[in-house]
Amino acid sequence: MSTQFKICSCNKTMPLDADSAAALKQSLGTTTLTVSDALCRREAGVFLDAIKGSEDVVVACTQERALFSELAQQSVAPLRFVNIREAAGWSRQSNLALPKMAALLAAAALPDPEPVPTVSYRSGGNLLIIGGAQAALAWAKRLATQLDVNVLITEGVSGSERLTERGFPVFSGAKIAISGHLGAFNVEWQQANPIDLESCTRCNACVEVCPENAIDFSYQIDLNKCSNHLDCVKACGAIGAIDFNRKEIARNSAFDLILDLSVKPLLSMSQPPQGYFAPGKDLDAQFDAVLRLTQMVGEFEKPKFFTYKEKLCAHSRSAKTGCNACIDVCSTAAISSKGDKVLVDPNLCAGCGACTTVCPTGAMSYAYLRPADQGLRLKTLLSTYAKAGGKAPALLFHSKQGGAELLLQTGQNAAKKGRGLPAHVIPVDLHHTASLGIDLWMAAIAFGASNIAVLMTDEEAQEYRQAVQNQMEVAQTILTGLGYAGQHFHLIQAETVAQLDQALFGMQQAQTPAVAALFNVAAEKRGTLDFALEHLYKHAPVKAEEIALPRGKGAMYGEVRINKDACTLCMSCVGACPSSALMDNANAPQLRFIERNCVQCGLCEQTCPENAIQLLPRLLLTDVAREARVLNEAQAFHCIKCQTPFATAKMMETMLLKLAGHGAFSGNLDRLKMCSDCRVIDMMQTKELSRPH
Known part of the structure; x- marks a missing residue:
């Protein structure tokens, strides 16, 4: 089925005209492409005509995605969007960007990949707020009408916020441990304060009798003031909420959501689990976290981002540890070791894909997109770019969050004397920038990419930056060893338009194979690498027989x-x-x-x-x-009875030497020189001879 392409010059701010349309049609091999100047306004009828049929429609505008989607609500035509404005048309090099536009349009027209399995969450809105009394209780009172609120007051509480009527459960404790995820958190803590808020009736009897004023209206004893004279225990009487010698101090409970108001978050991983929010003391961050958690009630799904093949895993054998790459790089604690295999909790997995990037065997593979689907996308981008006359393409991988926002700002900045993106730099959005590694990078070089750049902003954890940098060092070592000139791989760390601009315009064209590869990316990581390396070696300027790879960087060979x-x-x-x-x-x-x-x-x-x-x-x-x-x-050692070879001469020599002085073996060394069958026969014969007759 053919695809209709609807392109707009955005009020003639991009150099698109009849000649451009003709060039794009030729590059894309289509006749159903039109260029408008105001597709979302006075020429909306062109779009409405396009969606009357069942053909796929690609709209080269993401600015008005919501409007076009609304107009197409009653349509059966599959609708796709692609941004050619900030990515190509809004640039000081826009007159050279037509090949990039063609590449982006061709990739947008690809069929949707097969759906991936999903992971489910169920949240009933059972919220635990952890922190000092003042902040925790204030938020608890605001949220009590929307969620099932519980409060865990930590040590060092302030008395400025009073506990009044029991509108929600309030606990106190220390040594807090959190595990789990959205809808299935388990929290353990220790009841450290003598007053157990679960039992306290807030009658104020203890407050009245304490001579040191060590008890305030948070109903917790300030142990720095307390002289432990036990007047409060007597006043509490039969209620029994105060116990200075409490033995059972362990507490635990299950919650769906957690708002951690601790100064230092209780979960230290760079990507905490779904349903856990730790905004710290910043009030704006607290409001943002509260808004998000109030929307996390119900049933939710996310993709299962990975596929794990245990047979390929090189983690451990017979309790000996080999590869720990996936465990070390995971920033969510989703991957753990159990015996000779690794376990991945799909509910904790955030989809960064770094485990698949560093896995040397392909036991971990990324499923969102699958390697074959991602490979088809890269091959389509690069082959269409070349067909449209483009030279020396650079792929810029970026996240769909911070990275995409920075690219939008870069394109928009072209209207204020900025440069926008270079014409040869093709942006490729990823769920996470660590999800692609050496296999697809090398495949892209084989397909004709001159440079591979990965843009990381402040949203990526340090583990990911290091993992990507290590992979780039290995990949660059291989290409340099094959004689391909220049620096092909670039890890760009930028948070501003100026930083990204400097990095992209400073990136020099690197050498590519004289002929672009035609292979398709395989499902298996090492299969793809074999295809790519074979092509790169075939067309290499230097026919190196071997290339030394850097140590400690995760070399796969x-x-x-x-x-x-x-x-x-x-x-x-x-x-x-x-x-x-x-x-x-x-x-x-x-x-x-x-x-x-x-x-x-x-x-x-x-x-x-x-x-x-x-x-x-x-x-x-x-x-x-x-x-x-x-x-x-080695030379084989033969059984001294039947002459069957069953060990090496050297192994036997070593074993006999070690056991000659051992009391249990010194008298039976000849038996060790027998194969297993003869050894059993000799033992039975000896036993028979020793019986009394």
Whole structure:
């Protein structure tokens, strides 16, 4: 089915005319493209005519998205929007931006990806407010008519806010621990103050009798003033709310939402779970948090952002830890270790995708968009740009939140003597900037991208910046080793238009393959990398056989070196290897290795009992990388009874040497020289001979 493209020059502020329309039609291979000057106003009829049918309609305007969506409410035509104004038309280089416009339009016309699984939340509005009495109680009184409010007063409370009628539960405590997510928070704390607010009737008897005025109308004892003479305990009497020697101090309860008014948030991760708000003391931030949490009552869904394939995971084997990359980079504590595998809580996952970016095996893959869908998008952008006559395209990956806002400001700034975006810089929005890594970057270079830039604002956590920077160092090392000139990868950290402008216009064109690749991005990460590396090597200016990769940067390829003097060929490393890079030989005592399969996870190194293994990050580009080569081999040791080979001579020598002085084995060393079958037979025969006859 064809697509109709409706483009507007926005009151002739973009250089779009009949010639431009003809060029765009040719680049997009369509005849159903029209250019208007006021599509959202006097020429709205053009849009209304377009949506009468069932063809897809791409509107090159996001400014009036709401208006066009409202006009199309009764239409069956699928409607898509793309911004070519701030992204291309509003720029000092707008006269050169037609190839970029064509690329953006072509990508917008792609079919929608298959829907991804979703994760559900259910919130009944059961809110816990944590903090000092003055702020916590003030907000509790305001919210009590909208939500089921509970208050947990922390130590160091102020008496300026009184506890009066019991309109909502009030607790007090310290050592607070929070786990869970929207609709399923669990909060644990300790009842540290002698007065238990859950039992207190607020009769004021304790306030009246305390000679030190250590009790105010928050009904908590200031232990710095209290002399512990227990007059308050006597006054409380049968109520029993005051106990200086309370033994049962542990408390816990479940809540749907949490408003944490602590000066220092109780949850320290950079991306806290859904339903948790920690605005601190800032009043504007508190109002914003309250507004958001009042809207979080009901049932909600979000995409399940990841796919996890346990068989590919290189985290652990036999309680030996190898790769911790996903756990270390996760800023939401959604990923944890359990035995030899990792667990991902989809409700805590915020969709940053950093775990998929740093995963060396592809066990973690991003689902929003899936790699194949994202690859098709990048290939479409770059191939259309080239078809329209564009040269040296740069892809600028940015978030749909802070990054998109900064790009809008950059485009709008062109009206005030700013420069806007360079004509060759194609913006690509992502759910999160850490969700793309070396596989799709290298594929994009193979497709013809001259530069890959990732824009990060103040919304990205430091873990993500470091992870992306590490991946860029590895990727740049590979391209430089292949002789491609220039700097291809750029991590841009900008919070202002001026900072972004300087970074983009300072980015120099880097060398690309002479021929653009035609492959499609694979579902598997390493499959995509194999395609990209093969193409880049085929057209490389330098036919390097191997490239040393930086250590400690998450290199996904490398060599395993064996100390043959220490290795006994016990094959522990073979059992630990998650990627079949290390193998034994069923017919001979050999340790074999396929380098292209190695993910440098370190499990073999951690498992080796002789410390005979060393990892060396590198990319081997010849066919040898795909061939099994022998790392170590030894003479076989044959059973002294049946002559069946069952171990290596070196292993047997080492074992006999270690056990010769052991009391349990010194008298039966010959039995150790037998295969398992002969050993059992020898034991039974010895037992039979020792029986009395």
